[in-house]
Amino acid sequence: MSVLKSDFSDPVRAPLVVLFVETRGFTRISEILEPAVVIARLSEFFALVTGAVERYDGVVIDILNDNLIAAFDGDGDSMRAVQAAQDIQRKFTTLEESWSQQYGIRAATSMGLHSGTAVVGLASGGKNAGQRHVVGDAVSVAERLLHRARAGEIVMSKTVHDALAMSQYAVEAEELPPLEVPRRESIPLWGLPLDTRLDFT
Numbered sequence: 001m002s003v004l005k006s007d008f009s010d011p012v013r014a015p016l017v018v019l020f021v022e023t024r025g026f027t028r029i030s031e032i033l034e035p036a037v038v039i040a041r042l043s044e045f046f047a048l049v050t051g052a053v054e055r056y057d058g059v060v061i062d063i064l065n066d067n068l069i070a071a072f073d074g075d076g077d078s079m080r081a082v083q084a085a086q087d088i089q090r091k092f093t094t095l096e097e098s099w100s101q102q103y104g105i106r107a108a109t110s111m112g113l114h115s116g117t118a119v120v121g122l123a124s125g126g127k128n129a130g131q132r133h134v135v136g137d138a139v140s141v142a143e144r145l146l147h148r149a150r151a152g153e154i155v156m157s158k159t160v161h162d163a164l165a166m167s168q169y170a171v172e173a174e175e176l177p178p179l180e181v182p183r184r185e186s187i188p189l190w191g192l193p194l195d196t197r198l199d200f201t
Helices: 026-032 035-055 077-103 137-148 158-167
Strands: 012-024 059-064 067-072 108-122 132-135 154-157 174-179 187-192
Touching: 012 035, 012 077, 012 137, 026 035, 026 077, 035 059, 035 067, 035 077, 059 132, 067 077, 067 137, 077 108, 077 154, 077 158, 077 187, 108 137, 108 158, 132 137, 137 154, 137 174, 137 187, 154 158, 158 187
Parallel strands: 108 154
Antiparallel strands: 012 067, 012 108, 059 067, 108 132, 154 187, 174 187
């Protein structure tokens, strides 16, 4: 049974694939457009991402600023997470073209993917009571990989890349310099860029 599809009422520690998604360039958009337009465009982005995550049987955990956190578990979780990320990567190009034509501003989506163990549960007190939380190394590393990704790029850890190989899901990933984390072994990384990397980060 999927931990992520439960009601989160009983906190558990479980293996997950965590996906961080960010809109690069959106801060610039938010500074020059009317507030109503900013929220409308951000809503478009989150609808696109949420649709892709749910299409591949993932769950949106949280939205913060212009970032979204999602998670996947169960059979084929790494493959489904990467498929969702690729879906977002492809479909955002159409959205970005629309934004560029309307506002003359470029944007891109960047993503980080890592698999590992995390604690899943609900906040139990204060104004955040009932909010879903996923906490742990898998989340921290995925966020670091997001910040390593260039505009338009998906960066995945070795654990995700190896799981893809085992599932025989073929991707044309390029090996990247490893992630150096204090007090632990470096983490090998692979990247999935768009056909041509965008010229901004």
